[in-house]
Amino acid sequence: MTQTSPRRLPRGRHALSRREVERLHRDRLCAAMAAAMAENGYVGTSVEDVLKRARVSRQSFYGVFSSKLDCFMAAFDKASALLRHRLEGAAEGGGDPLARFERAFDAYLEALASEPGYARLFLVEVYAAGPEAVRRRSEIQQELAAALVGLMGLRGEKAAFACQMIVSAVGAMVTPAVAAGDMAALRAVGPPVIEHVRLLLESGVLEN
Incomplete structure (x- = not known):
């Protein structure tokens, strides 16, 4: 995924099917939504802002999305899919539970750092978008x-609850850095979190 402004599709007849054109419009509009909100926030971003960045007509926008919120939710799902893809790649390979966690957590931080627009959408602007977006964020x-x-090969309710706490705490820790666009501060979250997870494993809080 890219946040740069894509070229407009060629006018007139071309080889793309209608479904493919709609898919391309959807991808372009999602990327434009993420880029616009990185500068203006959800409240300050209008449909017109998204159209200008995507170089897509208003008619094409409403042929794909019903509203700004609808476009936001599609972009949010794009961000979620990107994150899952990075984590799935990091999950491949062996190692003990801590090594697997460290690999996945590093991939998570790099995914946020490499896609700042989608990261801000996923972590910051989701709260401005309203209850539906917040509910989806909780599900993720x-x-x-x-x-x-x-990933860590854990079992038991205690371990499951600890993992919920880790995910929630990490979200709270990385959000200020993403909001500030401070990638150094974002990456700096890694070592202390990994060390804390090591201590949890050694203490038996995370049973495996």
């Missing part, structure tokens, strides 16, 4: 906690 956090349990 629960999914990440469950994935963390599986």
